[in-house]
Amino acid sequence: MADMANSFQLTQAWSLLTSQFDDDILPITYVNSTAAIKSFVGDHGGVVVTSSNAKKIVSWALQRAKRLLFLPDQHLGRNTALALGLTPANIGLWQARANRLQATNPAALRVILWDGYCSVHQQFKVAQIAALRAQYPEIKVIVHPECAHEVVAAADEVGSTAAIIDYVQQAPRGARIAIGTDNNLVGRLIKQYPEKQLMFLNPFSCSCILMNRIDLPHLAWALDQLASGQPGNVITVxxxxxxGAKKALDRMLSLS
Incomplete structure (x- = not known):
């Protein structure tokens, strides 16, 4: 997802949008973005969000700016904006490849979304929810807000990774729940709670190869390297x- 927005594209978009709508635009970036994007956002008075705090921070931002530019995940931005009471007419889409704004009524815009997405969460569909409901009338469906809005609207619950884990923990024994998020996480939850009937919303969904690289053996190796004074794979910025990135992150932490 982070690769769907780079600083060159953002600089171009910002120039065109501010020339059209003046400078009353506040940039907001999902934490799944590059350091350069966070830096641009921080230097322009903006803030970072996570899927857990997006609703709170976007609500705050809407009180301080006439319009928001939300990137790089359009689905988290759209789901958050609609949950806060905005209408589709208040939401536009910035098409980075075409370098243009898609909007039915530009004057009504409050949130401009970047045309990016998570490839994993693109694999969840309303038809999958309908098929499971037909087979298991009692089933509950929870999905991540990176899913398309029609999927979120069809589900029973929507929540961040932490919220999904909490929902499963709080569910009664025997509860049948289909989960629409990275299948690595869903598989772990299925093993952790055998007394509950947990299911993949899409069992054939490709898992996130990047998240799959973060595991306990690699964490233990990284800690051992630090303890030995020979850290490996050091990332410098x-x-x-x-x-600039720290400004955006600090604003998020102060608001969370």
């Missing part, structure tokens, strides 16, 4: 980029 240009100090100027780091400074």
């Amino acid at each position: 240009n100090p100027e980029i780091a400074s």
Whole structure:
């Protein structure tokens, strides 16, 4: 997802949008974005969000700016905006490849979404929910807000990774729940709660290869390297980029 928005594209978009709508635009970026994007957002008064705090921070931002530019995940942005009471007419889509804005009524816009998405969450469909409901009338469906809005609307619950885990933990014994998020997580939950009837919303969904690289053996190796004074795979960020990114992250932490 982070690769769907780069600083060159964002600079172009910002120039065109601010020339059309003046400077009353506040940029917001999902935490799944590059350091350079976070830096741009931080230097322009914006803030980082996570799927857990997006609703709170977007609500705050809407009180402070006439319009928001939300990137790179359009689905989290759309689901959050609609949950806060905005209408589809208040939401536009910035098409980065075409370098243009898609909107039915530009004057009514409050949130401009970047045309990005999570490839994993694109694999969940309303038809999958309907098929499971037909087979299991008692089933509950929970999905992540990176899913398309029609999928979120068809589900019983929507929540961040932490919210999904909490929902499963709180569910009664024997509860049948279909989960629409990365199948690595769903598989772990199925093993962790055998007394509950947990299911993949899409059992054939490709898992996130990037999240799959974060596991306990690699974490233990990283800690051992640090303890030995020989850290491996060190990532360095240009100090100027780091400074701007920290501004956006600090704003998020102060608001969360």
